[in-house]
Amino acid sequence: MINWKAVGMTVLPVIGGMTNGFLFGPKRENKEDWYNKLVKPPCNPPGWVFGPVWTTLYGMMGYASYRILSxxxxxxxxxxxxxxxxxxxxxxxxxxxFFGMHRIKAAGVIVIGLCGSIIWTIKEFQPLDLTASRLLYPYLAWCTFATFLNWSIAYLNSDNKALKND
Structure with missing residues (x-):
């Protein structure tokens, strides 16, 4: 028997993330897009990595929240x-x-807060359901890396003349 609540709570963050990315994410195929003008650190993953990674992380987050809500x-x-x-x-x-308003440093502050709130979530989930808390570890790791990328991009583009018209 299919547990539709589990499916729904797992899929809901995936749909939210996909919608958010569709509405505000980079338009990588457009060479004139703001994101394509950014200088990025050498460790910045290729664009195709982000979709599968975020889909997986959102699904894990959703399932973890289902376990807690249960x-x-x-x-x-x-x-x-x-x-x-x-x-x-x-x-x-x-x-x-980051992508819609082009506010790299403001996004950097948000992602630091995000990492802190993920730690808080793990701390709150752990005594209730160890598996649910552990499902968030890869998310915390990815967001920690995203924090490094965000602030590296802020630094590398502080004098990027190609962005002055944006």
Whole structure:
């Protein structure tokens, strides 16, 4: 029997992330797109990596939240779900700030807050469901790397003349 609640809560963040990326993400095929003008660090992954990575991470986040929500009859999950909501809101705000508004440093502040809120979420999930907390470890690792990329791009583009018209 298919657990439709689990499927729904797993897929919902994936759909949210895809929609956010579609609306605000880079237009890599357009050479004149702002993102394509940025100087990026040598360790910046190729564009095709981001879709599969984020799809996987959003699915893991969603399933972790389902596992926690499933405990609401026997445990107080309110703080855990609050932490989850905060990190999800920060996550969804990064893309429009970085790609939509071209505010690299503001996005850098958001991603630092995101890493902190992921740690908070892991801390709140752990006593309730160890598996749910561990499902967020790759997400924290990726966002830590994203923080490095974000601030590297800010530094490398502080005097990028190609961005002055944006």
């Amino acid at each position: 405990l609401r009859e026997t445990s107080d999950v309110s703080m855990a779900l609050t932490a989850y909501g905060v990190q999800l809101a920060l996550n969804m705000s990064w893309t429009p700030v």
